[in-house]
Amino acid sequence: MPVLRIHGYALAVSFCLITLIAASQRTDPSEVNALIDIKKSLIDPYNNLEDWNEGDPCAANWTGVWCFDKKGADGYFHVREIYLMTMNLSGTLSPQLGQLSQLEIMDFMWNNLTGTIPKEIGYIQSLKLLLLNGNKLSGSLPDELGYLSNLNRFQVDENHLSGPIPESFANLTNVRHIHMNNNSFSGQLPSTLSKLANLMHLLVDNNNFSGYLPPEYSMLDGLAILQLDNNNFSESGIPSTYANLTRLVKLSVRNCNLHGAVPDFSSIPELTYLDLSWNQFTGPIPSNKLSDNMTTIDLSNNHLNGSIPRSLSYSHLQKLSLANNFLSGFIPASLWRNMSFGEKDKLTIDLHNNSFEAVLGNLNLPANVTLRLSGNPICMNSNIQSIGQYCGAEGDEAASYPINSTPVCPVQSCPKDNFYEYCPSSPVPCFCAAPLRIGYRLKSPSFSYFAPYRISFERYITNSLQLDLYQLSIDSVAWENGPRLRMYLKLFPSYNDSHSNMFNISEVRRIKGLFSSWKFPRTDFFGPYELLNFTLLGPYESMDLDLEKRKISVGIIVAAVIAAVACVVAISAIVILLISRRHMKYQKKISKKRTSTNVSIKIDGMKTFTYKELALATNKFNISNKVGQGGYGNVYRGILFNETFVAVKRAEESSLQGQKEFLTEIELLSRLHHRNLVSLIGYCNEEGEQMLVYEFMPNGTLRDWISGNSKETRGSLSFCMRLRIAMGAAKGILYLHTEANPPIFHRDIKASNILLDSKFTAKVADFGLSRLVPYLDEEGTAPKYVSTVVKGTPGYLDPEYLLTHKLTDKCDVYSLGIVYLELLTGMRPISHGKNIVREVNMARESGTTYSIIDSRMGLYPSNCLDEFLALALSCCQDNPEERPSMIDVVRKLEDIIAMLPEAETLLSDVSLDSSGNIAPSSSASTSGSHVIREEQHISSCVSGSNLVSDVTPIIVPR
The missing domain is CATH 1.10.510.10 (Transferase(Phosphotransferase) domain 1)
Structure with a gap:
């Protein structure tokens, strides 16, 4: 009878397990296997993907894996998105990525991945965002990527990729953004890209492209940004048909070895930024007036001749550079005279190293205007008063911009060392909160000076995020090569929220989703952006944005309920046994934890102290002997039995380090000996205590x-x-x-x-x-x-x-x-x-x-x-x-x-x-x-x- 009872329980338990497995099985098995293979090809030094071996990907919410909310027709859930940005991953991209047949977003940005791009990615017909920028990928682009007919955004910039653009890319009929800049691509730009009717931004600067600029690109009716700088198109100039790009906002072909005449772009109504510098253009500057929206005109370092057209005057202009040409005649004062400057507006006119002889009109410049005339005959004309101030050495453009200071607020109101700070523009004075910190970069902005557009940019960001204007603070604004504009955004929670000192997890997840999915409204003036990082610090550090990220469907709940009812009888028979085992296991775990810190450690030259010795030295860690406090714990002044003064750093129970980390710190300090480093005398590792003993x-x-502030600092x-x-x-x-x-x-x-x-x-x-x-690698580097x-x-x-x-x-x-x-x-x-x-x-x-x-x-x-x-x-x-x-x-x-x-x-x-x-x-x-x-x-x-x-x-x- 007992044997039959045991077998009965076994059968019941087996039935339960089969039922529960059937109910909890969510992800397509082929995709599960693919994810496991993907992980095997990656090197994950910080174990960000350690949960990729636990349970079902969609059910267990694997880190960076997002699934559809409903099962497919095959009865399985499928992976929709992979977000593995800035996880310090290295290794290679697995060909098994191609098994994720319903994937829409693949994000591996800003890691250290090497190797080639697997051709199998081209089999994912559902893919909309392919984001591989900021790695060390090499090799050529597979032709198969041209099969991605639903692709919206293709970003492989800032890698080590080479070879030509495949002709198959003409099939990317839905692509809007192609970012291939800062690689080593070469060959002729394919004229077949003119078939990409939805293309808005084409960034291929800083490569090795050659040949000519395809005239067919004039058929790209929606093209707003064309950035081709630092290539070698020595076989042509700019096709005159590019004047038909009526949606063009920015054209930048700096240092491309182009020649011929400067085309007349006056028919492009939205043109804002034109950079043709460092080429071989000849002839005069076109006299027809460009768009009133112009902020930047850079024709410097060419072979242009003739005079400056009087039409070259624009109300929003920030930079006009005609330096290092063969221009002559008069400088029209209308370049600056008819402009109405706001407080934050700025205009730089660089005319140095030409043959200008005089200014036509009043030379008195507004304070907002910088004029550079060195290397012109006008600087030799002693009859022109006050010309010397414009003939000096070239000045440098400001690389960054000051940010407004916040009102003076009491220091004690904001928690120290916890990444809290005052919200600079809050309607509530001295509102203290923990901001989200976001690294953000404009990849191709259509302006040269940010300050006049800062408010409109802030409105654009906050409206896109559905936040109030005061919730955004911009810091560390700086120009980088490109030119690209990098900034550091801080987003503050609303002061009206019940938990107003920080965002809740759902709001953090929502904001990150908007940034990483590129769901911001289109803006060609600010251009395409890239998310550099979304770092969770301070109170956000413990947030797991992958938890609770998907809704459980009604079918899953029903299945789970049915499975639970079917198993009630069997489970009730073994509940007591399970509880007993769990209790014993828990006790064993606690016992192990208590004894783990008592493992013997012996390091040469390092003294070990007992708890009793250090308690005696510090008068039982009396508060009167406390001399400092940090995240690790308190620091106490102590006197050893040999009358040596020491500082004892005692870890608090809540911050006890793991045995390995504690040992590593001791071993590290035991090897450091220098007059200007605090010396470690010894340590204590017993009775659940971890203490370090330093010279006092x-x-x-x-x-x-x-x-x-300290009474000790008398002098x-x-x-x-x-x-x-x-x-x-x-x-x-x-x-x-x-x-x-x-x-x-x-x-x-x-x-x-x-x-x-x-x-x-x-x-x-x-x-x-x-x-x-x-240590040095195999090559000794x-x-x-x-x-x-x-x-x-x-x-x-x-x-x-x-x-x-x-x-x-x-x-x-x-x-x-x-x-x-x-x-x-x-x-x-x-x-x-x-x-x-x-x-x-x-x-x-x-x-x-x-x-x-x-x-x-x-x-x-x-x-x-x-x-x-x-x-x-x-x-x-x-x-x-x-x-x-x-x-x-x-x-x-x-x-x-x-x-x-x-x-x-x-x-x-x-x-x-x-x-x-x-x-x-x-x-x-x-x-x-x-x-x-x-x-x-x-x-x-x-x-x-x-x-x-x-x-x-x-x-x-x-």
């Missing part, structure tokens, strides 16, 4: 001394002392980048992580976020970056790292530059909605630099301060390539210190004297019995016997 830094953090740091601390921090980071083996990127350089010992030697601390640089999720402290984060997730040595340089600006100004990186880099740049540009310098550091030589400030700002350049390396930073600081008359005194150790002032140690004194007080030390830095005031001004801050 009696003078606390640099942040405390800059702010003066004030002079300019000389700040230079000395800057040098110490730089040398510590230089050691990490060049002498540690393997090198290390710190990733969290900030003023509170630079500690000061008893002699005010700066020591870099807190390596909790540090990353090892991978060191990698330039590490792909990683964004970690760090707001205000110190490299904007390029935020956008690309690529961690480099220049990320530490940027953060150190912020620290240097703090040293000079006393400001915080972000305070009251103001960004320190922006504030310092604005002060410098307006000539009010000294008004923002921290007055507490006393006197300083202006030349030294100017050099230090320039170094700090160079470290904070948006473009990492424009920042100095750490070795360059150290060398520049050495040069600045050498400019001081008492450089040796500056570089010596100092301490606090009995009155609480900073003074050099006895070893640094100029005589054996004389100790220089802080006031005298300042004086020696700025007014030594060899320093005269008329050579180096002494600045006294207000």
